[in-house]
Amino acid sequence: MLLAEITDTGLAALTYGIGALGPGIGIGYLVGQSVQAMARQPEAAGMVRTTMFLGIAFVEALALIGFVVFFLGQA
């Protein structure tokens, strides 16, 4: 009885899954450090928040390129 089989779609999904590990850790670390910065110096919170969003956009782009690779690798 065939329980599992390696197909194109399966490999593409696995690719995206592994590719989302890095950005997950990256965004978590980035937001944690920015929360710490905002707690240390509340009057700089606006600038820290803007830079945080900028950094999140850069890191999230890598995860989303992986999402696009999933659609390319599927059929």
Place this chain on the structure above:
Amino acid sequence: MIPGPGILALKFPPLSHIVDWPVFLFEDTPFGINKVVLVYFAAIILTMLIFVLGNQRKLVPTGAQNFAESSVTFVENGIIMQSMGPRGLKWAPMLTAMFFFIFFCNIFEVIPGVQMPATARIALPLFLAIFVWFVFNIAGIIEHGPLGYLKHSLIPPGVPIGLLPIIVPIEFVSNFLVRPFSLMVRLFANLLAGHILLVTFAVLTAALWTQKWYALFLPLPLFALIFFVAFEILVSFLQAYVFTLLTAVYIDSATSHEH
């Protein structure tokens, strides 16, 4: 084409429309109009409204002029002053138009009845990324001259000469190839993923409505759908903001005279 599910006599579009809306006007010509093109037109009209409404020159703004002025002030303070400083204020009209066009294209994802972001088709982010690429390169060439611009962008200050053969190709790829590509993919993939997420939970909720005892699980996708609609409103605004902020940062890095 799978026929769409229905609930209370409302019909969802078929699932294949996630990637392929049919053309319903001017078919077989390059000017075919489908639902996504109608969303473009609506976003263009809404963006022009902001510029037109702000044209009254009352000294104490009220009503529509107040709204237009506060929108432009948001772009000026939140985007331009953060990245370019006061010398970037001459870029304010272009960045305001870009921000509001992308925001109105994105926000149609959550408006009932339309529920299709125009930026979920790669054509619009591709065009915007190429436009931004031309803008920051031409701004840099006007500011530094062609050879000076290449030197300014490819050779970072304080690098020893021996490392230049490694640094220059990396900087070339990073400045001229990766920047527009990442702008395009960030905007497109965020909106496409959000659209697919909303479609998945909406279809699941609609399908559970008509089952006999599976309807016990109906509140779960319903609450997930409500949460994701709120999340997508945030993502629409955030992606427009990040696109415009990165455009301002690239223009600033191309025209700055720091070293």
